[in-house]
Amino acid sequence: MTQKYPHHIDLQPVMHVEGTVRLPGSKSISNRILLLAALAQGRTTIVDLLASDDTLVMLGALSALGVNWQQEEQDAEGAAALHQVHHVQGAGGVFPNRQADLFMGNAGTAIRPLTAALAVIGGDYTLHGVARMHERPIGDLVDALNAVGARIDYTGEPGFPPLHIHQGHLHAERMSVRGNVSSQFLTALLMSAPLMAAERPMTIDVEGELISKPYIEITLNLMKRFGVVVEQNGWQSFTIPAGQQYVSPGTIHVEGDASSASYFLAAGAIAGGPVRVEGVGRDSIQGDVRFVAALERMGATITMGENWIEASSHGALKAIDADFNHIPDAAMTIAVAALYADGTSTLRNIASWRVKETDRLAAMATELRKLGAEVEEGPDYLTVTPPKVIATAAIDTYDDHRMAMCFSLASLDGAARRGNTIRINDPGCVAKTFPDYFAAFAGIAHDNLF
Secondary structure, rough: OOOOOOOOOEEEEEEEEEEEOOOOOHHHHHHHHHHHHOOOOOEEEOOOOOOOOHHHHHHHHHHHHHOOOOEEEEEEOOOOOOOEEEEEEEEOOOOOOOOOEEEEEOOHHHHHHHHHHHHOOOOOOEEEEEEHHOOOOOOHHHHHHHHHOEEEEEEEOOOOOOOOEEEEOOOOEEEEEOOOOOOHHHHHHHHHHHHHHHOEEEEEEEEEEOOOOOOHHHHHHHHHHOOOOOEEEEEEEEEEEOOOOOOOOOOEEEEOOOHHHHHHHHHHHHEEEEEEEEEEEEEEEEEHHHHHHHHOOOEEEEOOOOOOEEEEEOOOOOOOEEOOOHHHHHHHHHHHHHHHHHOOOOEEOOHHHHHHOOOHHHHHHHHHOOOOOEEEEEEOEEEEEOOOOOEEEEEOOOHHHHHHHHHHHEEEEEOOOOOOOOEEHHHHHHHHHOOOHHHHHHHHEOOOOO
């Protein structure tokens, strides 16, 4: 049962962590699969879909658009718990309801792809969310769509949701989008492109540097699972040949969330381990599994199987200086792990942190300083010099699930003997991707965490 949280929780110092954690499904994979299943021909059975606020937002939007889906629990051979199974009846590229008012919460993985799909399909749709969603940029995606005949209006601040999508007339064979703000813009165009390429190919050009490339690899991989193959010219352009349609693969499994794995693997690196995560491994399609390479550079011992990863350590971590453009979400975990390093760590090329659930660069700098760290916040980098002892502090989480989860690591004492009591304010924000996170974290603690 999903844990209910008070306004704050206090985490006591933990000397040693060890154990196994079964990961929830990947948010990035879950919401992509839901939209692809809704657009496809046929019925798709989705196993181990993430149960979280963001997937509920997408499921609610699909219901409002007339897409039929059902949820059930099934026994799985050899599994200790029931599998969550969802059945989605595909709409064959045209949603039944051509008019809808859609609440998107703060789910970027839902609003961006849906905006593109609805603009291509056409109709009368409004999309809005929580206050922070209305501060997250979407202008590059809207500009790219409007330039080829879509009709999308801003009903608030230009460049940001809320949006009003009208019936347009898309007519081009080529479109372009900036790649240096959010990879979700390109993902949105790629996922909707087959709807535009019925009779002629569609090419999408990327302007400038494309950030977070591993997330585009997830998109391309899942599109292929649904029968659409994209021709790729490096990271500069992507062509969808004419005549391809999404077709259900029948049954598809959602991998465990590699970003969520980072907290438990970092815990093993900080406070001994071994800690094993199950549901993601060496064959993962998620770029965030590359997080383990950063942990290895910091001195952790990593072993991997087909569907699991394990981390342990036998001493203080080493400081790191690295480019984290490819794994921006998991990089937040490194910033907190740097509290246990033997010197100053530098995280580079992380400007995308500023347009996430909160301005994560500013938020991380503020909260790390509360713990006694010396922090330099740049436009696209962060340096962290650890304190001798982590200060007792109340960590604000900014309604950002990853802030809550990564700062739980500051309660670990580890080989560096630096941990202290840490208060996490608004711990319930973890419901966005991992509702039972703190129960899972307590499960690897070999001391009284709460």
